[in-house]
Amino acid sequence: MTMNQRNTIDLEQGWDFMQKGITKLKNILEGLPEPQFSSEDYMMLYTYYSALYILIRIVEICINFYAVVKCLGAHLILIYRTIYNMCTQKPPHDYSQQLYDKYRESFEEYITTTVLPSLREKHDEFMLRELVKRWSNHKIMVRWLSRFFHYLDRYFVARRSLPALKEVGLTCFRDLVYMELSGKVRDAVISLIDQEREGEQIDRALLKNVLDIFVEIGMGQMDYYENDFEAAMLKDTAAYYSRKASNWILDDSCPDYMLKAEECLKREKDRVAHYLHSSSESKLLEKVQHELLSVYATQLLEKEHSGCHALLRDDKVDDLSRMYRLFSKIPRGLEPVAHIFKQHVTAEGTALVKQAEDAASIATLIWKITCRVSLMHILYDAAEKRDVIGLQEQVFVRKVIELHDKFMAYVNDCFLNHTLFHKALKEAFEVFCNKGVAGSSSAELLATFCDNILKKGGSEKLSDEAIEETLEKVVKLLAYISDKDLFAEFYRKKLARRLLFDKSANDEHERSILTKLKQQCGGQFTSKMEGMVTDLTLARENQASFEEYLSNSPNANPGIDLTVTVLTTGFWPSYKSFDLNLPAEMVKCVEVFREFYQTKTKHRKLTWIYSLGTCNINGKFEQKTIELIVTTYQAAALLLFNASDRLSYQEIMTQLNLSDDDVVRLLHSLSCAKYKILTKEPSTKTISPTDVFEFNSKFTDKMRRIKIPLPPVDEKKKVIEDVDKDRRYAIDASIVRIMKSRKVLGYQQLVMECVEQLGRMFKPDVKAIKKRIEDLITRDYLERDKDNPNLFKYLA
Structure with a gap:
């Protein structure tokens, strides 16, 4: 028979011929010697087969394409030609179905007689190595035989909707080899994995190749890998780590336990990367996390000397970060951590409140003792007491800010800004930030703290950058205060005093905190405060216009230097307004300014708030003249003594048209406080309606300019x-x-x-x-x- 002839080929004749080629291929795979072609025959074969060579890929595993071609020799081409002829002969000599069946039988015979016996006689790792070798050879055999019978795949299989030749070959291995040995293979692989977990060295490449068989045998589906290997592997993993965890939880501290757990998780991920299928990663880690963390979460977090409370107490930042990494991976694992965090922050903050209360109580006690034993300062008043206690309150606010900085750093760095911990921090600070200290609410304390930073001569000596940073932190604390409207009112009162009495250290800082408050609480919250700051700017412009008016109107001279601050009623806190009977000198000043203001507008009414005014007057005493800086009330009272040497309490009250409380305050400041500008009879330390007052001409002081304050009213x-x-x-x-x-x-x-x-x-x-x-x-x-x-x- 020549290659160009188309004689009818019988089934037996044709199959005997093909069987020789198949036998040669088997011998090659088994490593048995096969005679090779001469170089001339090979070149003829290679030239003829070049078209086919282009269509198929080079076999890279175990067998080289050229070596196979040399060993198979002319059979390679003749088999292909023979199969083509046998499939294209006219019926009844079309043997396509018979060849399709013979193709499957050749695999079954090879597996039964050669592959299975070689696997059955080996065990454990040796069996795995043999299996990898046999699977590799089988895939080569499938690849070559499917090319021998390529015509079947292209026409017969396609027309009959039968399984493809490659699928038939792989199914033979699955049904005969895999089904018999998969259980033993699975157990051997799991045993090796457990050995590696115990620190032994294993052949990872071998496990990778074995597990690839479980994947490949599914031919595109993961069922065999998942059902025949993965399920058992996960069960074994759970049992392994359950045993480990039961010992570790008793013997190790929380940080040591977490280190081991984290290392175990890292190694399991490493196993996936090296030999397990990537789809196993999430399931594997979930099993490990459940056994090591979920089962013992409560016991681990609440360990007496090393649990979460202890880590927070001892500032174990690295361990807290590790705790977050581990517990964030288990369902609802962070909730107990956040709860403990909240408890700890609440306890720390409540301790600060208790500490501040105790310090205020001690300060009050010291104040009382000092008042009783001091001869020099027997006139300590409520304002001085408030200053003593106020210092403790300032320290408290500073400590709360430091506490917030500390735990906010925990939230940002250890807990990676997780919302659960932001919520826990907020709820914890809301608990103790709304507790009062020494009778003062947190709203008042924050407003006072801001005032101390922003006013001239405050106890907080900070750089501009530090002031901005501190104000930012105060505004953050305000978010935890429930009575924000109370803070706003206290802040507005103190802002008014800073602005009206020129106590503000820096206008930029005043505007900066208003911007921060506006961002935090909204525009309505700061609208009045912003109006107050704007009012002061307009008031300065108004004062400049007034001075220009005076310079251009010689007849409008008030006789004394006069500065008037015009404010918008709706922006500022409400102040008591009395019809104070001003001295003649002051009456003229008021009339001059009123005339000026009517030139600016006729639609606004001026209401004079004398309680906010200050005056500089010269006190002519026997030894020297001293400039006295006093309030408008004090100035009006002192000027009464220019016309009278001696005045009673009732006369002063009648002439000034003030209430009892205001008269008592101003007379106390002038006759009973540090600077006794007036003397009184009887010489007691309190003011009564029967007292009589005289100008103290013998008063002297080493300073040429002194300020006589009124006792502040507790507002x-x-x-x-x-x-x-x-x-x-x-x-x-x-x-x-x-x-x-x-x-x-x-x-x-x-x-x-x-x-x-x-x-x-x-x-x-x-x-x-x-x-x-x-x-x-x-x-x-x-x-x-x-x-x-x-x-x-x-x-x-």
Whole structure:
């Protein structure tokens, strides 16, 4: 038979011929010697087969393409040609189905007679090595035989919708070899993995090749890998780490346990990278995390001397970071960590409050003792007491800021800004930041702290950069204060004093903190404060215009230097305004400025707040003249003695037209305090309505210029009253807004929505809301439903 002839080929004849080529291929795979072609025959074969060579890839594993071609010789081409002829002969000599069956039988025969016996006689690692070798050879055999029978794949298989030749070859191995040995192979692999976990060296490349068989045998599906290997491997992993964890949790500290757990997780990831399939990573790590962390989470976190509380107490930053990394990977693992963090921060903050309370109590006790035993300073008053205690309060705020910096660093660095820990920090600070210290609310303490930083001569001596940084931190603390409106009112009072008495150290810092407050609390929160700062700028311009007016109007000379600060009523805190009977010198000043102001506008009314004024007057004493810096009230009282040498309490009160409280304060400051400009009879340390006063011409002081302060009024009560009043208005407005949009609403829902609306500024008391609802009903804004008293209707 020649290659060009198309004689009919019988099945037996053709298959015998093909069997020789298949046998040669088997011998090559088994490493048996096969005669090779001469160089002339090889060149002829290579030239003829070049077209086929282009269509197939070079076999790289174990067998070289050229070596196979040399060994198979002319059979390679003749087999291909023979199969083509046998499949294209006219029926009944078309042997496509028979060749398809013979193809499968040749694999089954080879596996049964050669492959399985060689595997059965080996065990453990030797069996694995033999399996890898046999699987590699089998894939080569499949590749070559599928090329021998390529015509079947191209036409017969396609027309009949049969499994492809490659699939048939792999299925033979799966059904005969894999099904018999997969259990032993799985156990051997898991044993090697356990050996590696115990520190032994194993052949990772071997395991990689074995596990690739589980993947490849699925022919595109992961079922065999997952069901026949992965499930058992995960079960063994869980058991292994369960045994380890039960010992470690008893013997190791929390940091040591976490180090071991982290190392185990790292090694398991390394195993996936080297030989396990990538799809196993998440399942494997989940098993390890469950056994090492989830099972013992509570026991681990609450270890007495090394748990989470101890790590926070001892500032173990690295261990806390490791704890976060580990527990963030288990379901809801961070929740107990965040809870402990919140408990710890709350305890630390509450301890600061207790410490500040104790320090204030000691300061008060020292103040009382000093008042009793000191002969030089027997006149300590409430203001001096407040200064002593106030220093402790400033220290408290500074410590709270430091505490916040410390734990915010934990949140940022150890806990990677996780929302759970931000929430825990917020809730913890809300607990103790809303506790009072020595009768002062946190809102007042923060406002006082800011005042101390921003005013001239404050106890906080800081650089500009440090001031900006500190103000930023104070504003962050404000976020935890529930009574933000109370802070705003205290801050506004202190801002007014800084601005009006030129106590502000830096205008830029004043504007900077207002910007920060605006970003934190909204524009409405700072609108009045911004108006106050703007007012001072306009007031300076107004004063310049007044001075220009005086220079251009000689007849309008007030006789003394006069500076007037014009303010907008709505921006500034409310101050008491009395019709003080001014001395003649001051009356002229007021009239001159009023005439000037009427040239600027005729639509605004000036209300003079004399309690905020200051005067510089010359006191002519026997030894020398001393310039006295006093308030307008004090100046008015002292100028009365230019016309009278001796005045009674009642005469002074009548001539000045002041209240009892104000007269007592100013006379005490002039006759009983450090600088006794007036003498009184009787010579007691308190002021009474029967006292008589004279100018103390013998007064002297080493300074030529002294400031005589009025005892400051404790404005806390008034601030709280003002805030309560504003809150009533805010609650009313909120209720009306809600009811206007909803028309009909139940009591509970109305209260909830009202609390939610007002929560940004303060937490309204439910009783206060109920009271405001009743008030709005009496004012015909709301009415109760006749059938349901807990249902309200809006009255347009």
